[in-house]
Amino acid sequence: MEGRIEHGFRARFQALASTRGRPDPRAEAERLIAEARAAAPHGMAHTRALVALWEKQASETGSAGVREVDTWEEAVVPRFLCDPSLGGLARWLWAAGFEAEVATGVPGHRLPDEALRHGQLLLTTEAETLDRRIVADGSLRVVWLPSALTMREQLRMLALDLGLRPREPRCMRCGGALVKTAKEAVRNRIPPRTALWKDDYFVCVACDGLFWQGTHWERIARTLAEALLP
C-alpha cells in the first residue's frame, strides 16, 4: 500500500520540482519521500505526511499545477472523467460548476483511452495509471489522488493541482446545467414555507431537479470556499 501511495506522490513531487526549475527532480522527489517516511513510516499517518509535504511545496510554487483555470479560455476549462471510487468528489465538482462524469461500468484499464477520446482530464486513485504511455508522453492529463483521503482533502489537492476556483454551480444530483427559472413557472413544486422567503429558483436541464439557495446550498458553498482557491 505504501509503495503505491509513494508512487503517486513521486510523480507529484517530480512535477513540482520541474516547475520550480530544480536541477534534479527525481532526487528531490526521493528526498521528500524519505522525509515523509522518517516522520511516519506507515498507513494513514504516512499518507498525511506526504500530503502535508506536497501541500507545502505546492503553495510555495503558487499552484502545483498545470495552469491557472482563471487564465484559461472558457473552451478549455477542464472536463473530468472520474474513476468510480471518486463518485463523491464528482458531486462536489458539479457543485463547484465543473463538468464531471463518473466512469461506472468502464473497466479500469480502459479509462485513460476513454478520457483521451473524449478530451477529458482523468481523475484516478490508481497510481499505476501514471505509468501509461499516453500519460507519460503528455497526450492525456491525469490527476492522481490518494483514495484514503476524505473527499474534502481530495478536493483541496485537486484545487491546488489545477488552480480551481468556484464557477456557477451545476446540479448536485446529476451534474447537469442549472437554469434560472421564473418562480411562477415552478410554484407548484416549491414547498409553501420556502416560497414565502425565496424568489430565485433554478432547474436542472438534465434531470429537471428544482434548486434554490437555501441552507443546504449555503453549506455546500461554504465547504467549496474552504476547499477551493479564493
Ligand SMILES: [Zn+2]
Ligand atoms: Zn440534474
